[in-house]
Amino acid sequence: MSGAPTHTNTVAQVLNGGRIPELEPIEKAKRLAAFAAVDKFVGKDCKIIGIGSGSTVPYVVERIQSQGAEVNKDRIFLPTGFQSKELIIQAGLNLGDVDQHVRLDVTIDGADEVDSDLNAIKGGGACQLREKVLAEAADTWVMVADYRKNGTVLGENWTQGIPIEVAPFAYAKVMYDLSRLGSPIKSDPSVSGGKILTLRMGKAKAGPVVSDNGNFIVDAPFPREMMKDPKGLLTKIKLMTGVVEVGLFCGLAKAAYFGNEDGSVTARWEGGKEERIEAEA
Numbered sequence: 001m002s003g004a005p006t007h008t009n010t011v012a013q014v015l016n017g018g019r020i021p022e023l024e025p026i027e028k029a030k031r032l033a034a035f036a037a038v039d040k041f042v043g044k045d046c047k048i049i050g051i052g053s054g055s056t057v058p059y060v061v062e063r064i065q066s067q068g069a070e071v072n073k074d075r076i077f078l079p080t081g082f083q084s085k086e087l088i089i090q091a092g093l094n095l096g097d098v099d100q101h102v103r104l105d106v107t108i109d110g111a112d113e114v115d116s117d118l119n120a121i122k123g124g125g126a127c128q129l130r131e132k133v134l135a136e137a138a139d140t141w142v143m144v145a146d147y148r149k150n151g152t153v154l155g156e157n158w159t160q161g162i163p164i165e166v167a168p169f170a171y172a173k174v175m176y177d178l179s180r181l182g183s184p185i186k187s188d189p190s191v192s193g194g195k196i197l198t199l200r201m202g203k204a205k206a207g208p209v210v211s212d213n214g215n216f217i218v219d220a221p222f223p224r225e226m227m228k229d230p231k232g233l234l235t236k237i238k239l240m241t242g243v244v245e246v247g248l249f250c251g252l253a254k255a256a257y258f259g260n261e262d263g264s265v266t267a268r269w270e271g272g273k274e275e276r277i278e279a280e281a
């Protein structure tokens, strides 16, 4: 079992005397989902391919790379952010951008949570603007994740709120608008996890997280009743002046692939049909 082609694993291999470290179970689940999705959706005829963000995506790139140099030499890969741009470059794949290619054959991306209708919360890594552009531009948009992201109503597993990218100068006004819409500013029992409306702050940096596009991120939880209608909520938030993009992805996905602990993959298709795949990684 090999690790994903990340810089971290390369260093780990060196420290491990050249041996490739065994993956943790959760990483195995991500890898299974990524491999199964690439095998299904990235055929030889796919030439313009979007590479999404998150911890499952390195395995997507690993599987695409394993299809071989001959197949990949005529392909162009479009990233959804800094992380995927680095993955594409490190894998020796051809890098492009959406200003050169406005139609993609397929985009494969991660997710923070997916509901039973294939709506998703995305933006835990602040990439939702570019991710949504590459989702909408793709003929086929597919999500890959481990079983923890497989939900029923959005917000039950991912409790920190809907990631919303906002123009920096407008953040306070947008937060005021979000609170009036129903995002709590103090703990509220109708909101999963008791989380509140928050301007996302950097971890090893004083001040707010700044997205790849120079914007701030607000995390806005909402009561469960409102989360049951993600498209309605998305429409209301998107109309707030100062909002650049909302981390709710509705009606875009062809399928979501979830790697399970038992080594299988659950594929959920648009329309709600589910399929269990005995994956091989």
Ligand SMILES: O=C[C@H](O)[C@H](O)[C@H](O)COP(=O)(O)O
Residues within 6 Å of the ligand: 052, 053, 054, 055, 056, 109, 110, 111, 112, 121, 122, 123, 124, 125, 126, 127, 128, 131
């Ligand atoms: O902004 C980030 C993206 O939407 C990611 O696809 C999402 O946060 C999932 O990331 P991870 O697999 O690291 O949890």
